[in-house]
Amino acid sequence: MAVEDLTVRFPRRGGVLGKVQDYFTAVDGVSFSLPQGKILSIVGESGCGKTTLVKSLVGLVPMDQGRFRLFGEGVLNGRLGKSGKRVSDLVQMVFQDPYSSLNPRQTVSEILTVPLLARGVKLNEAEARAKELLERVSLPVASLQKFPHEFSGGQRQRLCIARSLMVRPRVLLCDEVTSALDVSVQAQILHLLDDLRNELNLSIVFISHDMQVVRALSDLVLVMYFGKVVERGESRKVLTDPQHEYTKKLLAAVPTIRR
Ligand SMILES: Nc1ncnc2c1ncn2[C@@H]1O[C@H](COP(=O)(O)OP(=O)(O)OP(=O)(O)O)[C@@H](O)[C@H]1O
Ligand SMILES: [Mg+2]
Numbered sequence: 001m002a003v004e005d006l007t008v009r010f011p012r013r014g015g016v017l018g019k020v021q022d023y024f025t026a027v028d029g030v031s032f033s034l035p036q037g038k039i040l041s042i043v044g045e046s047g048c049g050k051t052t053l054v055k056s057l058v059g060l061v062p063m064d065q066g067r068f069r070l071f072g073e074g075v076l077n078g079r080l081g082k083s084g085k086r087v088s089d090l091v092q093m094v095f096q097d098p099y100s101s102l103n104p105r106q107t108v109s110e111i112l113t114v115p116l117l118a119r120g121v122k123l124n125e126a127e128a129r130a131k132e133l134l135e136r137v138s139l140p141v142a143s144l145q146k147f148p149h150e151f152s153g154g155q156r157q158r159l160c161i162a163r164s165l166m167v168r169p170r171v172l173l174c175d176e177v178t179s180a181l182d183v184s185v186q187a188q189i190l191h192l193l194d195d196l197r198n199e200l201n202l203s204i205v206f207i208s209h210d211m212q213v214v215r216a217l218s219d220l221v222l223v224m225y226f227g228k229v230v231e232r233g234e235s236r237k238v239l240t241d242p243q244h245e246y247t248k249k250l251l252a253a254v255p256t257i258r259r
Pocket of ligand 1: 011026044046047048049051052053
């Protein structure tokens with residue numbers, strides 16, 4: 001996938017009538033390309049535009065400017081220009097909070113099969129795929145009739161990952177997917193993502209504040225500061241020999257464990 005000059009602006013409102021006063025640029029001319037099967041981490045302090053950037057790729061916030069290309073095709077209005085494939089069939093997002101991102105009234109079976117049923121897949125086929133993915137994320141098949149509240153945070157995040165994989169996407173956008181989890185569970189989720197990347201040749205955009213995790217998991221790193229990319233490169237290089245002052249500060253703020 002490739003992103004070129006991506007810009008997202010939000011209106012700033014004010015006054016008693018709540019009129020739009022001006023625009024605030026949350027993502028400011030960001031470009032990057034991510035080879036298939038690689039993991040790109042986006043780092044930067046809170047509010048620098050990481051979530052907005054990935055949300056704009058799946059249409060959760062509108063892009064004001066920029067180009068998004070997938071497998072050599074340009075994306076326009078949620079579809080690939082030439083083949084007409086839907087972006088949502090190729091790119092899926094996993095969110096930070098596995099508690100709020102699952103509908104508490106749906107069974108696991110519904111949570112997993114609905115995206116496929118909506119695409120016209122037959123029920124027995126969708127259920128077979130749901131079982132396959134539950135096994136893949138190490139949840140018992142008996143989970144199918146349970147509800148989200150019957151699972152731990154880590155299990156719920158596995159469920160969210162399973163749901164995102166139902167449509168056989170090629171790209172996963174993971175926004176702080178381990179931040180709401182206990183440290184002991186975080187490693188399992190990270191290993192799962194890394195294994196899935198290898199097995200399915202997935203590309204992963206991984207947003208995290210945890211530099212240890214970024215170092216361990218990612219091939220490439222993008223450092224954002226106030227909506228702009230200030231440094232980029234191979235993760236090993238950027239994280240061991242940062243060139244930009246802001247990256248240096250970001251790394252200095254992290255306690256390091258030498259191995
Ligand atoms: N829907 C919105 N309307 C207006 N402003 C928004 C909206 N969403 C985000 N913003 C603003 O855009 C900026 C970037 O927000 P974003 O959530 O992308 O940051 P982030 O890098 O993901 O931060 P964090 O690390 O805290 O998750 C912030 O200043 C935020 O207040
Ligand atoms: Mg965020």
